[in-house]
Amino acid sequence: MQVPFVKMHGLGNDFVVLDARAAAVPPMDARLAAALANRHTGIGCDQLILIEPSEIADLRMRIFNADGSEVEACGNATRAVGLLHGVAARIETLAGVVESAPADGGIKVDMGTPRFDWNAIPLAWAMDTLTMPVGWEDLDAPTAVNVGNPHAIFFVPDCDAVDLARLGPLIERDPLFPERVNVNVATIESRDAIRLRVWERGAGLTLACGTGACATAIGAMRRGLTDRKVRVTLPGGPLVIEWTAEGRVMMTGPATEAFRGAFDPAAYGVPA
Structure with a gap:
């Protein structure tokens, strides 16, 4: 089994993006996310991004830091996913639904309203x-x-x-x-x-x-x-x-696709 990925970055903040809508992806947990993010023995990234179907938006984005912890939001990754999607999109995250769209200067993201309490x-x-x-x-x-x-x-x-x-x-x-x-x-x-x-x-x-x-x-x-x-x-x-x-907080900036590849989950201890 080979799982395709896209390596992307936003101003050097880099991601391994897996699209579970397009191909089978092994169940993601902290151990596998950290293994794939490892720059010496894995693919290497700051965050691993998993795209899934959503019942409330155009797609769902899950975000795993390099240490395997799952987090709520990532602005640079939202622009990267917006670039892959190609058109305006509503993206479900653990922090809620955000919106992205192509714009002058790259991708514009509506990050929602900030909280201060x-x-x-x-x-x-x-x-x-x-x-x-x-x-x-x-x-x-x-x-x-x-x-x-x-x-x-x-x-x-x-x-x-x-x-x-x-x-x-x-x-x-x-x-x-x-x-x-x-x-x-x-x-x-x-x-x-x-x-x-x-x-x-x-x-x-x-x-x-x-x-x-x-x-x-x-x-x-x-x-x-x-x-x-x-x-x-x-x-x-x-x-x-x-x-x-x-x-509302609006963020505009670039996102870049670096390369595409595939990995064998068995190499990371995932049963076939």
């Missing part, structure tokens, strides 16, 4: 999420936003100077965040430009994080640091984020 992030106890009274060494007073998954955003003078490889995992797994958290360090460059680096929950340092760009932009807008439409530049490249008058 402490128990919607979620946090372990009640606090103001606009300026949280907590800190980790030189990183303090973050803002928290849930855009389908949880994000903590720190605004710093120079995001490139932060030792995110060390601090990221400490904050991700702090007891304050019962479902762990994505850690963003951002530098405001102008009213319409942000520079950003992300430690992604379950994946580590990443070249790009679509939900991180959305959450960071919304956090900056809530604090009055930027206008309602900004360019967020990650190590892999830029995304355009807009918070509409209706309260």
